[in-house]
Amino acid sequence: MKKYLILASLLLAACNEAADTVSTAPVAEVPAAETAEAAAPAGYKTLDGQKPIIIAHRGASGLYPEHTLKAYQTAIDQGADFIEPDLVMTKDGVLIANHDGYLSDATNIAEHDEFADRKTVRKMPMGDMDDWWSDDFTLAELKTLKAIQRVEGRSHDYDGQYDIATFDEIIDLVLENAEKGRIVGLHIEAKWPSNFSAAGLDMVDPILDTIARRGLREAGIPVFIQCFEPSFLAQVAAKSDLPLVQNIVGPPYAALLGLDMKLEDIPTMGVGAHKAMILTEDGGTTDYVDRAHALGKVVHVYTVRDDDPAEGFESAEQELKVLIEAGVDGIWTDYPATAIAVRDEAE
Ligand code: G3P
Numbered sequence: 001m002k003k004y005l006i007l008a009s010l011l012l013a014a015c016n017e018a019a020d021t022v023s024t025a026p027v028a029e030v031p032a033a034e035t036a037e038a039a040a041p042a043g044y045k046t047l048d049g050q051k052p053i054i055i056a057h058r059g060a061s062g063l064y065p066e067h068t069l070k071a072y073q074t075a076i077d078q079g080a081d082f083i084e085p086d087l088v089m090t091k092d093g094v095l096i097a098n099h100d101g102y103l104s105d106a107t108n109i110a111e112h113d114e115f116a117d118r119k120t121v122r123k124m125p126m127g128d129m130d131d132w133w134s135d136d137f138t139l140a141e142l143k144t145l146k147a148i149q150r151v152e153g154r155s156h157d158y159d160g161q162y163d164i165a166t167f168d169e170i171i172d173l174v175l176e177n178a179e180k181g182r183i184v185g186l187h188i189e190a191k192w193p194s195n196f197s198a199a200g201l202d203m204v205d206p207i208l209d210t211i212a213r214r215g216l217r218e219a220g221i222p223v224f225i226q227c228f229e230p231s232f233l234a235q236v237a238a239k240s241d242l243p244l245v246q247n248i249v250g251p252p253y254a255a256l257l258g259l260d261m262k263l264e265d266i267p268t269m270g271v272g273a274h275k276a277m278i279l280t281e282d283g284g285t286t287d288y289v290d291r292a293h294a295l296g297k298v299v300h301v302y303t304v305r306d307d308d309p310a311e312g313f314e315s316a317e318q319e320l321k322v323l324i325e326a327g328v329d330g331i332w333t334d335y336p337a338t339a340i341a342v343r344d345e346a347e
C-alpha cells in the first residue's frame with residue numbers, strides 16, 4: 001500500500017494536465033557535467049558528448065533522510081553535479097523541500113500530538129488520502145518537525161536530527177560551497193504546482209524570484225527546472241530562459257494520468273524519463289534516448305538506487321553502465337558516489 005501511495009504521489013503532480021496543454025518553451029543551453037571542470041571525453045554518447053550529469057536525488061537520500069541539508073551536503077562532498085530539491089509550499093507561502101504535499105512519509109509529524117487534528121483527507125489521483133499537508137502549516141510550525149528516513153531497509157540512525165529545509169537554506173548551502181570553489185547545480189522540481197496555485201500559492205514567481213534574488217546565475221550555479229505538469233513549465237518558459245525538463249512517466253500510468261506525451265510533442269529542451277522507458281527487463285535498452293537525441297533533447301533518467309536495482313539488473317553498477325552506454329545525459333540517484341564512480345570509469 002505504501003509503495004502504491006508513493007507512486008500515486010509521484011504522479012499526482014500532473015493529474016490534471018493533458019499533453020495538449022504544453023506550449024513552445026525556448027531551448028536554453030545545457031549546463032555541462034561538473035560545469036567548468038568537465039572535459040569532453042569522446043566515449044560518452046550524451047547529446048553533447050560530455051559526461052552525463054549525476055543528480056543527487058533528494059540529496060544523498062540513500063544515506064540520510066531525504067531533502068535535509070545533511071543529505072545535500074553529503075552529495076556535494078561525494079561529487080554530485082547537481083542536487084535535487086523537490087519544492088512544495090507552506091501555508092505562508094514559503095518554498096520548502098519535501099517530496100510530497102503530504103508530510104507523514106518523511107517527517108515525524110505523526111508524533112506531534114498538537115497537530116493530530118490537522119490530519120485531513122484530500123483527493124488524490126488514485127484515491128483519497130488522509131495525511132498532513134504542507135499548505136496547512138506555516139513554516140514556523142513545520143520547523144518544529146524533524147526529518148525521518150522514508151525507505152524501508154535504510155538506516156534510521158539519523159531520524160529526528162535534521163529540520164525540513166527551505167529553498168533559501170538550500171541555496172545558502174549551494175552558495176557557501178561555491179564560495180569555497182565547489183560549484184554544484186540545482187535541479188529544481190516543482191511538486192504539484194496546480195494544487196498550490198489553486199490554493200492561492202502560485203509557485204512560478206516564488207521560484208523564479210528566489211533564483212534571481214539569490215544571484216544564482218551571477219554565482220555560476222547551473223539550474224534546471226523540472227516538473228510533471230506541462231502548464232507549469234510553460235509558465236516558467238514564458239518568464240525565463242532557464243533550461244526546462246518535462247518529467248514523464250511510462251505506461252500504464254502515463255495514459256491513466258493524461259500524461260501520455262510523445263517525445264515529439266514535448267517542447268522543453270529536456271525530458272526526465274522513468275528508467276523503465278530506457279531499460280528493458282532483460283537488461284537491454286530501448287531506443288528512447290536515441291529518439292530524444294534526434295530531436296535535440298537531453299534525457300535525464302530517474303531513479304537509480306544501490307539498494308533497488310531495476311528489473312533485469314543484478315546491481316546498480318550494472319544498471320548505471322547500461323544507462324550510460326545508452327547515452328543518457330543525466331542520472332538521478334539516491335547514491336551519488338556509486339554513480340560518479342561508474343560514470344568516471346566509463347570515461
Ligand atoms: O523529479 C524526477 C525524479 O526526481 C523522480 O521523481 O517522484 O522522485 O520526485 P520523484
Ligand code: CA
Nearest residue numbers: 084085086189
Ligand atoms: Ca524529483
